[in-house]
Amino acid sequence: MVVRSVSDSDSPQSPLWPLADDDVKDALLSAFADGSWGKYQGPHIPQLEADLARYLDVPHAFCCASGTIAVEIALRALNLPEGAEVLLAAYDFAGNFRAIQAAGLRPALVDVAADRWRVDVEQLEAAIIPETKAILVSHLHGDLAEMPEVMEIARRHQLQVVEDACQAPGAKIGGRQAGTWGDVGTFSFGGSKLLTAGRGGAIFTARDDIYQRAKVYCERGNHAFPLSELQAAVLIPQLAKLELRNQRRAVAVAKFRDATRHSETWITPPPAEGSPAYYKVGWYLADPTTREAVCARLKENGVAIDAGFRGFARRPAAWCRKAGELVQARRAAEATITLHHPILLAEEAELTRAVETVRQIAGG
Numbered sequence: 001m002v003v004r005s006v007s008d009s010d011s012p013q014s015p016l017w018p019l020a021d022d023d024v025k026d027a028l029l030s031a032f033a034d035g036s037w038g039k040y041q042g043p044h045i046p047q048l049e050a051d052l053a054r055y056l057d058v059p060h061a062f063c064c065a066s067g068t069i070a071v072e073i074a075l076r077a078l079n080l081p082e083g084a085e086v087l088l089a090a091y092d093f094a095g096n097f098r099a100i101q102a103a104g105l106r107p108a109l110v111d112v113a114a115d116r117w118r119v120d121v122e123q124l125e126a127a128i129i130p131e132t133k134a135i136l137v138s139h140l141h142g143d144l145a146e147m148p149e150v151m152e153i154a155r156r157h158q159l160q161v162v163e164d165a166c167q168a169p170g171a172k173i174g175g176r177q178a179g180t181w182g183d184v185g186t187f188s189f190g191g192s193k194l195l196t197a198g199r200g201g202a203i204f205t206a207r208d209d210i211y212q213r214a215k216v217y218c219e220r221g222n223h224a225f226p227l228s229e230l231q232a233a234v235l236i237p238q239l240a241k242l243e244l245r246n247q248r249r250a251v252a253v254a255k256f257r258d259a260t261r262h263s264e265t266w267i268t269p270p271p272a273e274g275s276p277a278y279y280k281v282g283w284y285l286a287d288p289t290t291r292e293a294v295c296a297r298l299k300e301n302g303v304a305i306d307a308g309f310r311g312f313a314r315r316p317a318a319w320c321r322k323a324g325e326l327v328q329a330r331r332a333a334e335a336t337i338t339l340h341h342p343i344l345l346a347e348e349a350e351l352t353r354a355v356e357t358v359r360q361i362a363g364g
């Protein structure tokens with residue numbers, strides 16, 4: 001038997017996550033009892049897809065194997081011409097750049113707004129050229145992209161939009177679920193995510209044609225990138241608790257933000273409008289050269305804070321078009337640190353200890 005240690009994993013894991021919920025245990029035991037754990041088809045995927053669609057208030061949700069493949073399926077379902085250009089922020093999840101390439105499309109990089117992780121909407125519009133056919137926009141590190149503005153630009157220029165809400169399930173923008181502003185949205189159910197099945201993802205859309213194309217692309221005599229019945233079974237009770245847990249996480253984030261508000265070394269971004277969801281809570285360090293030491297010190301003191309994404313600003317020009325100097329995205333890649341979410345649901349004493357550790361190290 002091979003015993004996997006936490007460090008074998010390819011994504012950050014916390015011993016606090018996933019939580020040992022009784023309703024998840026019941027779902028596992030019941031899937032064992034009725035044999036659905038080992039079946040191709042059972043009741044759990046249809047129920048999860050129906051629950052997701054109801055929760056998000058969209059007609060269609062479709063489960064798949066990961067958030068990474070969800071983004072690619074979403075892009076493919078737009079039915080764009082081969083080689084068409086897709087705008088994305090130069091600071092984003094690495095797999096999103098790759099998903100555009102894998103779908104036979106070409107990434108074009110746009111800067112992010114200063115001190116934030118959202119695409120800069122003014123630069124987004126300025127970056128559009130005749131080859132541009134779509135926008136891939138992500139909600140990152142507790143920030144929310146300005147979806148009303150993004151959609152307005154998209155409509156004016158006849159672009160389609162993939163909205164990546166893998167880090168933000170249950171977030172709301174203008175009262176509407178993050179992920180449902182775009183033509184198609186995506187979730188991740190990866191092992192570190194707010195809704196977790198270890199692996200997994202979903203797309204959701206109000207457009208029948210996108211839903212049909214996504215299903216056809218995945219259909220190879222069977223779903224080629226499936227979520228399993230067992231994975232769906234454990235996600236159903238988690239989805240039912242998402243709102244409540246997001247509210248608790250938001251209360252805890254306010255405490256961390258309060259602790260860093262007056263810091264001269266940590267830059268606390270303005271809160272996103274609407275109701276963010278917190279998977280990785282981001283800050284900028286005023287001095288990026290201190291990042292490794294700051295993260296190490298926090299970890300020594302039991303607070304799971306890591307560097308953010310590497311971003312794409314340094315990618316070779318042969319792979320993508322760069323709209324401008326991408327100054328803020330370069331800075332984001334060097335200066336971002338992110339707090340992993342499990343502490344946000346911790347017992348009061350543990351949370352207070354972590355907040356005080358951050359206050360001390362940030363000098364807030």
Ligand SMILES: Cc1ncc(COP(=O)(O)O)c(C=O)c1O
Nearest residue numbers: 066067068093138166188189190
């Ligand atoms: C913004 C974003 N999109 C997509 C993904 C991919 O999700 P998965 O790990 O399920 O492939 C991630 C994962 O961290 C992410 O942060």
